[in-house]
Amino acid sequence: MDRQSEDVGRLRAELDSERRGNHKLARAARRAKELEPYQVELLKLQRHLELHDRKMIVLFEGRDAAGKGGTIRRVTRYMNEKHYRVVALGKPNNEQRTQWYLQKYVAQFPRGGEIVLFDRSWYNRAMVEPVFGFCTDKEHEDFLRGVVGFEKDLVRQGTILVKLYFSVTKKEQLRRFERRRDDPLRQWKLSEIDVQAQELWDEFTERKYEMLTRTHTSAAPWTVIRSKVKHKARLNAMRVILDAVDYEDRDQSLDFVPDPDVVLSGSHEVELMEADRVRKGKFKA
Secondary structure (H helix, E strand, O other): OEEEEEEHHHHHHHHHHHHHHHHHHHHHHHHHOOOOHHHHHHHHHEEEEEEEEEEEEEEEEEEEOOOHHHHHHHHHHHOOOOHHHHHHHHHOOOEEEEHEEEEEHHHOOOOOEEEEEEEEHHHHOOOOHHHHHHHHHHHHHHHHHHHHHHHHHHHOEEEEEEEEEEEEOOOHHHHHHHHHHOOOHHHHOOHHHHHHHOOOHHHHHHHHHHHHHHHOOOOOOEEEOOOOOOHHHHHHHHHHHHOOOOOOOOOOOOOOOOOOOOOOEEEHHHHHHHHHHHHHOOOOO
């Protein structure tokens, strides 16, 4: 190939790369625009909580790379920083292991007029901790026995509690891990525990089933968000959060109905998992 042909090929490749980049930017802009009306509604929800001195907790649970952090960033993007907090706590230290397990989480609970969003929550003890051996079998069982009453009392005393579980397929989780590994801007997100998450997929699935079965209640139900398409997951998570509060001045022109292909109840997820187990001898997700 002569020099001129090489130059033409290189220019074409650069143009193609630029077109792809422009397409991605345009798509991101469209998606951001689609979220904006719901982000306005979230500001109205914040004002309602402040005016009525209400407290709200939103739990973001799910496997690694399921889209929890990205959704939290979109939910809080325009919120008044004085009236929300994002809480992400690690595994208990030596002092905390001698305390009541929920004590460190209760210390982070909202005051009147505030939303607290937990990026992983006390449900670490239902999935992550038992899978990785960070708690004993008794500690795990004690948690599952006690958390239902704890949440029922929390809600009875006026706290609005929303429990979101972000569900991602094994194949999609692997794709996201590989993207983190190959992208210098995302490598910080990838940890050794993330790598083990694929190897321990079935163990996590068993814990997920047990958690949903034992802690999905009428007082504090689980909402499962299918997060294969991140934008749809973010949009529908916002709808679920907004539907949890009867706030003033709701925009009646907006569609607040969650997409049934993306959002389902914890009890429905359990039914689907049980059906998979009957058909295939194991849980699908």
